[in-house]
Amino acid sequence: MNTTEKQKLSVLIITFNEERYIKSLLEDVDFADEIIVVDSYSTDSTIKIVQSFPNVTLIEKKFVDYTSQRNFAIDQAKNDWILFIDADERLTPELKTEIISTIxxxxAVSAYLVYRIFMFKNSKLRFSGWQTDKIFRLFNKTYCRYTEDRMVHEKLIVNGKIGILKNKIIHFSYTSYQEYKLKMYKYGILKANEKVKKGQKPVRILLIFHPLYTFLYQYLIRLGFLDGINGIIICYLNAYSIYIRYKEFFRLTSSKI
Structure with a gap:
């Protein structure tokens, strides 16, 4: 991938009812050569806010799953270098500088992982499994594509070398108990449908064992107890998502729990 040509960057964002975050994010990524928002027909002020930015391209597309939405967004980008960022994520000035110099x-390699700082409301969550959280955010689309066998927690398939950026993204994922619980519920439903799509068979014992294991692993092994009450909440809600996954999986396969 050796080249002396000036590289341009496309920032991609998928949204649904992100009025709380989208204005700050669009201001945050104004250094990009292209910004595309793929919205799933938001019912709040998201679209109005996006349209107030003349340098941003808005595309509306019905949401099916996260993977298809992301791959669709990639196909709309004019540039090879992609920065895929969620509405509740923020870039530090140091990370912006690193992204520009990297491309x-x-x-430069084919794709870069970025570590994330998980924010529980206005405080940093230091443990509970999030201390090593990293995700692909910067990549060259010529060599990368999201695998279609996942509907959530998307997996980027990279043809080539992988690097890791030094600076971290700030992830404002948790703003309230009910909002995060709803997010975990939706993830659970999508993961259940993913299992059905793959033709997997339900195993009754996993309905109890897997959520319990998830909580104990994140709370004890991944040191969630060091995050105090916040650690209990996050570990419980992550286990709750696993429970919803299997409950919905049994329902979809017409099995009695």
Whole structure:
């Protein structure tokens, strides 16, 4: 991937009812050569806010699952270098500088993982499994595509070398108990449908064992107890999502719990 040409960056964002975050994010990524928002027909002020930015392209597309929405967004980008960012994520000035220098580096690799700082309301969650959280956010679309066998917690398939950026993204994922619980519920439903799509068979014992294991692993092994009450809440809600996954999986396969 050696090149001396000036590289341009496309920022991609998928949204649904993100009026709380989208204005700050669009201001945050104004250094990009192209910004595309793929919205799933938001019912709040998201669309109005996006349209107030003349340098942002808005595309509306019905949501099916996260993977298809992300791959669709990639196909709309004019540039090879993609920064895929969620509405509740923020870039530090140091990370912006690193991104720009990285894509202009003649030895740049195909994709870069970025570590994330998980924010529980206004405080940093230090443990509970999030201390090593990293995700693909910067990549060259020529060599990358999201695998279609996942509907949520998307997996990027990378053809080539993988790097890791030094600076971290700030992830404002948790703003309230009910909002995060709803998010975990939706993830659980999508993961259940993913299992059905793959033709998997339900195993009754996993309905109890897997959520319990998830809570104990994150709370004890991944040191969630060091996050105090916040750790209990996050570990419980992550286990709750696993429970919803299997409950819905049994319902979809017409099995009695």
């Amino acid at each position: 202009h580096n003649k030895d």
